[in-house]
Amino acid sequence: MDMKATKKKLGIKERYAHMTRGLGWEPTYQSADAVFPYDKYEGIKIHDWDKWVDPFRLTMDAYWKYQGEKDRKLYAVIEAFAQNNGHLNITDARYLSAIKLFWQGVSPLENYVVQGFARAGRHFRGEASRVACQMQAVDELRHYQTQAHSISNYNKYYNGFHSQRHMWDRVWYLSVPKSFGEDALTSGPFEFLIAISFSFEYVLTNLLFVPFMSGAAYNGDMSTVTFGFSAQSDESRHMTLGIEAIKFLLEQDPANVPIVQGWIDKWFWRGSKVLALVGMMMDYMLPKRVMSWKEAWEIYAEENGGALFRDLARYGIRPPKGWADACEAKDHLSHQVWLLFYEYGGAAAFHTWSLTDEELDWLSAKYPDSFDKYYRPRLEFLRDKHARGERVYQGTLPTLCTTCQIPLCFTEPGDPTKISHRETVHKDEKYVFCSDHCQEIFGNEPEKFVQSWLPVNQIYQGNCFNPDVDPTAPDFDPLKAVLEYFKYNLGRDNGDFEGSEDQRNFAMWRGQASKN
Amino acid sequence: MSVEIKAVEIKPLRNTFTNVAELIGGDKPASRYQEATLGVQATTNMHYRPTWEPEFELFDPRRSAIQMREWYDLKDPRQLYYASWTIQRAKEQETQEANFDFVESRYLHLSLPDDVKKLSLDVLLPLRHAAWGANMNNNELCSRAFSEVLISPAIMQAMDNLGIAQYLTRLGLLLDEPEVLDAAKAQWMSGEAWQPLRHMIEDSFVVRDFMEIFLVQNFVFDGLLYPLIYDRFVDDTLTSRGGSAVAMLTSFMPMWFGQSSKWVDGVLKVAVAESEQNKALISQWTTTWRDRAVTALTPIAAMAFGNSQETMMNEVIEQFNARAKKLGIAA
Numbered sequence: 001m002d003m004k005a006t007k008k009k010l011g012i013k014e015r016y017a018h019m020t021r022g023l024g025w026e027p028t029y030q031s032a033d034a035v036f037p038y039d040k041y042e043g044i045k046i047h048d049w050d051k052w053v054d055p056f057r058l059t060m061d062a063y064w065k066y067q068g069e070k071d072r073k074l075y076a077v078i079e080a081f082a083q084n085n086g087h088l089n090i091t092d093a094r095y096l097s098a099i100k101l102f103w104q105g106v107s108p109l110e111n112y113v114v115q116g117f118a119r120a121g122r123h124f125r126g127e128a129s130r131v132a133c134q135m136q137a138v139d140e141l142r143h144y145q146t147q148a149h150s151i152s153n154y155n156k157y158y159n160g161f162h163s164q165r166h167m168w169d170r171v172w173y174l175s176v177p178k179s180f181g182e183d184a185l186t187s188g189p190f191e192f193l194i195a196i197s198f199s200f201e202y203v204l205t206n207l208l209f210v211p212f213m214s215g216a217a218y219n220g221d222m223s224t225v226t227f228g229f230s231a232q233s234d235e236s237r238h239m240t241l242g243i244e245a246i247k248f249l250l251e252q253d254p255a256n257v258p259i260v261q262g263w264i265d266k267w268f269w270r271g272s273k274v275l276a277l278v279g280m281m282m283d284y285m286l287p288k289r290v291m292s293w294k295e296a297w298e299i300y301a302e303e304n305g306g307a308l309f310r311d312l313a314r315y316g317i318r319p320p321k322g323w324a325d326a327c328e329a330k331d332h333l334s335h336q337v338w339l340l341f342y343e344y345g346g347a348a349a350f351h352t353w354s355l356t357d358e359e360l361d362w363l364s365a366k367y368p369d370s371f372d373k374y375y376r377p378r379l380e381f382l383r384d385k386h387a388r389g390e391r392v393y394q395g396t397l398p399t400l401c402t403t404c405q406i407p408l409c410f411t412e413p414g415d416p417t418k419i420s421h422r423e424t425v426h427k428d429e430k431y432v433f434c435s436d437h438c439q440e441i442f443g444n445e446p447e448k449f450v451q452s453w454l455p456v457n458q459i460y461q462g463n464c465f466n467p468d469v470d471p472t473a474p475d476f477d478p479l480k481a482v483l484e485y486f487k488y489n490l491g492r493d494n495g496d497f498e499g500s501e502d503q504r505n506f507a508m509w510r511g512q513a514s515k516n
Numbered sequence: 517m518s519v520e521i522k523a524v525e526i527k528p529l530r531n532t533f534t535n536v537a538e539l540i541g542g543d544k545p546a547s548r549y550q551e552a553t554l555g556v557q558a559t560t561n562m563h564y565r566p567t568w569e570p571e572f573e574l575f576d577p578r579r580s581a582i583q584m585r586e587w588y589d590l591k592d593p594r595q596l597y598y599a600s601w602t603i604q605r606a607k608e609q610e611t612q613e614a615n616f617d618f619v620e621s622r623y624l625h626l627s628l629p630d631d632v633k634k635l636s637l638d639v640l641l642p643l644r645h646a647a648w649g650a651n652m653n654n655n656e657l658c659s660r661a662f663s664e665v666l667i668s669p670a671i672m673q674a675m676d677n678l679g680i681a682q683y684l685t686r687l688g689l690l691l692d693e694p695e696v697l698d699a700a701k702a703q704w705m706s707g708e709a710w711q712p713l714r715h716m717i718e719d720s721f722v723v724r725d726f727m728e729i730f731l732v733q734n735f736v737f738d739g740l741l742y743p744l745i746y747d748r749f750v751d752d753t754l755t756s757r758g759g760s761a762v763a764m765l766t767s768f769m770p771m772w773f774g775q776s777s778k779w780v781d782g783v784l785k786v787a788v789a790e791s792e793q794n795k796a797l798i799s800q801w802t803t804t805w806r807d808r809a810v811t812a813l814t815p816i817a818a819m820a821f822g823n824s825q826e827t828m829m830n831e832v833i834e835q836f837n838a839r840a841k842k843l844g845i846a847a
Binding site: 027035041085135141145155161178179449453 | 552556564566602608651667
């Protein structure tokens with residue numbers, strides 16, 4: 001018998017092609033359009049799916065091996081964290097607000113895109129692109145679930161974590177990320193890819209993921225930072241998918257360029273609005289600060305993003321329309337959002353507080369052009385009132401931008417003293433926006449955005465009360481009824497950090513753990 | 517004697533998230549599976565209709581004709597969440613990898629009798645496309661399903677299907693030159709024996725009801741194919757003819773089928789027990805697709821088993837019918 005192995009040795013690329021694109025076939029018993037019904041209506045033209053360059057070459061056996069190893073380590077840390085009361089090692093219980101914001105507003109998005117990537121992973125005609133999307137789908141499942149398991153321990157001891165799922169569908173500020181995610185999921189598969197893989201994962205992820213995870217590292221949150229490190233290699237894969245996706249679309253047909261440019265304009269702007277929450281978190285919620293929002297924006301958006309768009313110029317792509325306005329906002333965004341949440345602190349499921357002089361000084365130094373002039377005086381005024389026992393809580397409801405759904409709190413480009421406000425009349429109805437760009441996004445897809453479920457409007461229409469309440473009762477308190485509909489534990493989830501149950505418990509437990 | 521280390525004990529304020537507590541009968545300590553899965557999908561106040569399917573809401577149980585008072589009753593008895601899934605698969609792939617190494621290092625693939633090798637390649641290699649079809653269906657299931665108890669195992673199942681397609685590809689590359697993959701694909705596309713199967717799988721690609729997709733792929737197709745191919749063809753026929761190397765190279769598949777059947781049975785049993793209407797619909801789908809699948813697999817059984825094809829097919833059908841009956845399905 002001939003025992004010689006004279007077989008051709010396949011290169012990695014060829015071998016991987018057999019493992020992915022070689023598996024698919026052109027259907028003949030059903031038309032390809034019936035099997036793949038969603039990849040034409042957006043107007044994107046693909047002539048040759050084989051030109052898709054695999055962004056990473058990972059077969060399932062290797063995937064299981066790496067991911068299994070990573071999760072064994074990650075869960076050992078989660079376990080140890082829970083067993084040893086790791087939550088008492090964080091810098092200060094105020095830090096918990098950052099994690100609450102992440103769990104309430106970011107984790108559900110991880111879960112959302114599982115289905116989005118599964119849809120793309122089923123419905124693109126090119127097998128190789130599908131496999132890349134599928135891996136991201138199952139990675140995103142990992143991210144949601146590992147976050148649930150890390151945060152499970154915080155939920156046992158602190159408020160604001162318990163009803164994340166219920167709140168996501170109802171709470172006013174969570175409609176910002178929710179509408180963002182649903183906008184992407186309800187789009188066609190190509191727009192979804194540009195929205196999430198390119199605009200979010202590639203251009204903006206360093207402004208979301210890195211600040212939260214670095215914040216965790218700086219503030220002694222072993223559980224979250226371990227998740228962060230563990231997810232890093234997944235995130236790198238997701239970023240390479242984003243850049244491959246956009247190059248592929250742009251190279252396939254010149255007619256794709258204006259469509260893709262429109263999506264970049266839209267999703268960059270929408271993403272930058274969602275990131276306002278991150279800005280607030282970085283500048284205000286971290287007891288031990290990593291860097292300012294402005295610094296993060298300059299490094300990750302202006303430098304990295306600038307280089308990216310210079311690189312994409314050869315395809316005829318220019319920087320997103322909202323670029324200059326978003327860059328100008330770096331001096332203001334975090335302060336305006338914090339002030340909003342401070343004043344609406346009675347209606348948020350995390351705590352806000354008055355800043356110390358040291359913290360105000362830090363912000364003055366980081367924001368020499370804006371903080372002392374526009375924001376420090378207001379924060380000091382609010383702090384003084386609080387000290388006099390007159391903590392400011394807004395009782396009236398704000399006007400929401402129809403597109404990004406953030407209350408109108410941002411100022412005009414070029415004039416930080418004037419609230420920016422735009423209006424469009426569409427089919428005899430008036431719609432309000434926070435900016436030119438949100439107005440334009442609406443104008444491009446009015447049929448979509450007239451559907452926006454705007455929490456404030458819904459509250460006024462009486463749609464945000466539990467079914468058993470009677471709004472005609474003489475003692476009816478509408479604000480309380482709405483907060484109950486949100487499933488807040490009133491006085492425990494919301495309000496100022498000073499005097500909160502989280503503050504008391506953390507101090508007491510830390511005392512128990514560190515003193516005799 | 518036991519050693520007891522003392523740790524500072526702090527009484528928790530609550531045991532789990534409210535979406536989990538509501539589904540496990542109150543605030544009790546919850547498992548990792550429960551916290552990863554129960555009540556997780558968004559359910560209300562959705563903003564926009566899907567541009568790709570405006571007749572439905574983004575998350576909408578009406579994408580299936582099956583009705584459940586509580587979709588979260590359709591739990592996975594394996595209680596898999598991502599970490600337990602990937603850690604388990606990592607172990608299993610290690611075994612499978614060791615099998616590949618064993619076969620290769622001892623030249624077992626070269627010592628296969630020629631006719632056995634040919635038969636193995638003829639029957640198994642086109643099935644990498646069937647596994648890819650399963651991957652497509654489970655991605656579709658994941659993207660269309662209502663409730664996280666279906667979404668989450670569906671994407672894991674889809675990735676398992678891809679893993680299987682890749683193991684079959686590796687088998688082809690080990691036993692022969694890469695051209696055998698092209699030859700197998702040509703068979704898949706136009707070989708007479710494969711057309712009924714490919715036709716059926718392509719028809720499953722246009723099914724839109726997510727519970728029907730679940731049933732067609734994971735219960736009916738897999739439920740007939742795996743016992744026929746991996747239990748009877750690979751483990752019996754090939755092994756008895758000196759082809760145990762092939763059994764080693766595909767040991768993942770029957771093991772995986774045993775596990776995934778637990779999920780499939782768990783879901784179907786509860787869905788059938790929910791109502792007469794569900795039972796009738798599931799029974800009807802099962803009958804229709806089973807009869808179709810039997811026709812589709814018959815020419816492949818002829819190729820694999822020659823004269824004993826009828827006995828083999830009948831055994832597999834009987835086994836499938838018994839399984840269906842146990843689940844309360846009248847098919």
